[in-house]
Structure formats: structure tokens, C-alpha cells
Amino acid sequence: MNDNRHGDGAILALFEDLALKAGQAIMKVYDAGFVTDTKADSSPVTEADRAAEKIILAGLRDRLEGIVCVAEEEISAGKVPGDLGSEFILIDPLDGTKEFIGRKSDFTVNIALVREGKPVIGVVFAPARGDIYSGRPGHASHGRVSSAFAIEKTSAMSVREAASPPKVVASRSHRTPETDVFIGKFPGAETVSVGSSLKFCLLASGEADLYPRFGRTMEWDTAAGDAVLRAAGGTTRLVDGGAFVYGKRKQADDVDFANPWFVAIGDAALLSSIGAD
Numbered sequence: 500m501n502d503n504r505h506g507d508g509a510i511l512a513l514f515e516d517l518a519l520k521a522g523q524a525i526m527k528v529y530d531a532g533f534v535t536d537t538k539a540d541s542s543p544v545t546e547a548d549r550a551a552e553k554i555i556l557a558g559l560r561d562r563l564e565g566i567v568c569v570a571e572e573e574i575s576a577g578k579v580p581g582d583l584g585s586e587f588i589l590i591d592p593l594d595g596t597k598e599f600i601g602r603k604s605d606f607t608v609n610i611a612l613v614r615e616g617k618p619v620i621g622v623v624f625a626p627a628r629g630d631i632y633s634g635r636p637g638h639a640s641h642g643r644v645s646s647a648f649a650i651e652k653t654s655a656m657s658v659r660e661a662a663s664p665p666k667v668v669a670s671r672s673h674r675t676p677e678t679d680v681f682i683g684k685f686p687g688a689e690t691v692s693v694g695s696s697l698k699f700c701l702l703a704s705g706e707a708d709l710y711p712r713f714g715r716t717m718e719w720d721t722a723a724g725d726a727v728l729r730a731a732g733g734t735t736r737l738v739d740g741g742a743f744v745y746g747k748r749k750q751a752d753d754v755d756f757a758n759p760w761f762v763a764i765g766d767a768a769l770l771s772s773i774g775a776d
């Protein structure tokens with residue numbers, strides 16, 4: 500990867516192709532019915548998570564040989580990569596597993612390239628909705644996906660000027676009291692509960708303004724949506740306004756890819772709400 504054989508456009512196209520294939524496998528499981536298992540951290544997992552991750556990793560390792568892939572289910576199984584390098588890939592094959600199990604439509608496939616700590620290329624595919632969101636430096640787009648899992652009707656997207664009061668998106672399944680305190684700073688703000696990384700995409704497409712996450716997430720939960728948001732002109736910051744970075748672990752065998760709390764923002768004018776500019 501570091502020899503620049505693969506341009507950003509080619510990497511994005513590969514991510515889209517693998518996300519579509521993974522989404523197709525997920526919908527097969529969704530339609531057929533499935534058994535839910537519980538992981539060591541007591542979070543749920545299904546055959547769909549595992550099948551999707553296998554497809555994505557096989558494709559990435561075949562086409563982008565040598566790049567480190569950090570994938571949710573492999574990490575759960577104790578397969579932890581050593582040195583991440585200056586570029587690596589984060590994969591959450593099925594984000595919003597609780598929504599998937601609850602037969603809602605807000606679950607996503609997520610693939611992101613991190614370069615020097617920043618998520619620069621990302622794809623988020625919501626297979627039950629037929630929406631795919633893509634971002635690379637300087638360009639973000641939304642595509643509608645056909646029943647044959649092909650992208651059609653692509654359009655460029657960007658964040659909007661913030662509404663007043665702002666429209667807020669928050670986790671459907673893991674909302675915390677601290678999140679509610681933050682939202683309370685915006686009297687009259689409409690809050691929409693959505694599962695998965697789709698919250699970043701709603702900011703990126705100009706449908707909402709703020710996504711406060713005062714609660715646990717992992718780097719693979721956020722990297723792809725964050726890449727789409729940044730490509731659309733938005734930003735993600737620590738709750739004190741500091742930089743939100745990826746590949747934060749301190750040592751090579753560290754299994755903890757947990758994120759600190761953050762606020763994702765569409766319009767830069769809202770940076771002042773977290774004391775940043």
C-alpha cells in the first residue's frame with residue numbers, strides 16, 4: 500500500500516464492491532432467519548456478521564496484499580495484528596447488530612482506510628435500506644442500490660448549514676444520560692434515534708447536524724462513517740474539541756480499539772458548541 504500502487508479511487512471502488520457482496524450475504528441470513536450468539540464482551544453476534552467479515556477480508560487480502568486489516572470478529576476471536584503501519588483498514592462487517600436482530604433496517608457494513616490516524620476512505624452500506632455512502636478525500640457520495648446489489652443513481656453530497664436549533668442524531672440502542680445532558684444544551688432540538696454508523700451518514704448527506712456519542716464505541720464502529728462525514732465537509736472531535744484519531748493503541752498486542760467519547764459535526768459553525776473552532 501505504501502508504494503502507492505492503488506489510487507484512492509481504486510481503493511474506494513474495491514471497498515464498495517466488497518461492502519455490496521457482504522451486504523448481499525447479510526440479507527440472505529436476514530431473510531432466512533438466524534441464531535444469535537453472545538460474545539465474550541456479552542455483545543450479540545450472528546452468522547451474518549461472520550459471513551460478511553469473511554467476504555470482506557478475503558477480498559482485501561487478495562487485492563491489497565500486505566496492508567493490516569483490523570476486523571471486529573477477528574479481534575473478538577483473538578486474532579490481533581501487530582504493527583498497524585502508517586495505513587491500515589478497519590472493518591465492522593455488521594454495525595448495529597442489535598437492530599439487525601430486532602429486524603429493523605438501520606444496520607450497516609463498514610470498511611475504512613486510516614492514513615496517519617485519519618479515516619480518509621470509507622464505505623457504509625445499509626443493505627436493508629439500499630443506501631450506500633462513500634467518501635474519499637474531497638468527495639462524498641450517496642448511491643441507491645438495486646435489488647441485484649448494484650449501485651445506481653449516485654449523487655454527490657455535502658454537509659448542510661446547521662439548522663437552528665440543530666437536528667441531533669443519537670444511538671437507538673446505547674444512549675446514555677451524558678448524551679441527554681449534551682442534547683439539553685440545545686433547547687427545542689429535534690433528536691432522531693438511529694442505529695449504526697448511519698448517524699454519520701445523515702450528517703454527511705445534510706439531513707442532520709450533530710451526533711454526540713457520550714458512550715462506548717470501537718474504532719471499527721466509527722471509521723467508515725467518519726471518513727464519509729469528513730469527505731462531505733464535516734468533522735469528528737473529542738468532546739473537548741481535540742482531534743479524534745484512529746490507531747490509538749499504545750502497544751502492538753493491545754486488543755483495545757476503544758474510542759473516547761466524541762461529537763460528530765456537520766457545519767463547522769457548530770464547533771463552538773463544544774468550545775472548539
Ligand SMILES: Nc1ncnc2c1ncn2[C@@H]1O[C@H](COP(=O)(O)O)[C@@H](OP(=O)(O)O)[C@H]1O
Binds near residue numbers: 672
Ligand atoms: N452495551 C453494548 N452492547 C453492545 N454493543 C455496544 C454496547 N455499547 C456500545 N456498543 C457498540 O455500539 C455499536 C452500535 O452502535 P449504535 O449504538 O450507534 O448503533 C456496537 O457495534 P456492533 O453492532 O457492530 O456490535 C458496539 O460496538
Ligand SMILES: [Mg+2]
Binds near residue numbers: 591594595719720
Ligand atoms: Mg459496530
